[in-house]
Amino acid sequence: MWQQFMENKEVDVVAAAVDIQGASAVKPFVENGTFTCVIDAARTLPIRFQFRTVPAVIFLDKEGIIRWAQEGFSILNPDHYQLLEKLLAGEFPEALPSHQEAVAPEFRSISQQRYKEAMELLHSGAEGAALMLLDEALRYDPYDFIIRKQRWHIRYPEKFTPEIDTAWQRKKLVEERETIMG
Known part of the structure; x- marks a missing residue:
């Protein structure tokens, strides 16, 4: 759909894949894309813009000034397309109001720190310890879908390759929210 949108428009699209496992986990989903995709394993963009869901869009004008940022974005949504x-x-x-539930800033900070620590552990081969930290990060911010999805990708890789099972993700999200949040 992005390809159709971009046709005959003076626009460049750069995708940023947020994945703790890095390029190897993202490659199957972007290798046939028609625009550039960079890997953001450190969650720089979600932290900077306080995104907790994907996909998100950041719009820069011709001068490189950020003019719009929104999480939960879909080109298939007619309002987003417009x-x-x-x-x-x-x-x-003006920015659209966020539909995210509030989490105390100190809890968001702890959650982000645990994510960074988990990333370091995962890259050193300590997958079990990394998962424990991701679980802890999610307890501090149970609304962070990006962290939640990273946990799932490690625990249930079959749900992400060769295709992402979005129906399973929706079901799992409901189950976990009921468990974690009572």
Whole structure:
């Protein structure tokens, strides 16, 4: 759908895949893409923009100024599609209100720190310890879908390759939220 949207428009798209496991985990999903994809294993963009869900979009104008950032974005959503048309026309609306539940800033900070520690452990081969830290990170911010998805990808790799099982993810999300949040 992005390819159709970009046709005949002066726009460049760069995707940022947020994955603790790095390029090898992302490659099967982006290798046939028509735009550049970079890996953000350290969650730099989600931390900077306080995103907790994917996909997200960050729109920069021709001068490189950030004009819009939104999580939970889908080009298939007619409202989001119209928003992109307006952004390309130079119309920069006010930010949409976040639908994310509030988590105390100190808990978000601890959650992000645990994620970083888990990433280091995972890269050193300590998968079990990394999973424990990801579980802890999620307890501090149970609404962070990015952390949740990283845990799933490690625990249930068959649900991510060769294709991502989104129906399973929706079901698992409901189950975990009921368990974690009572």
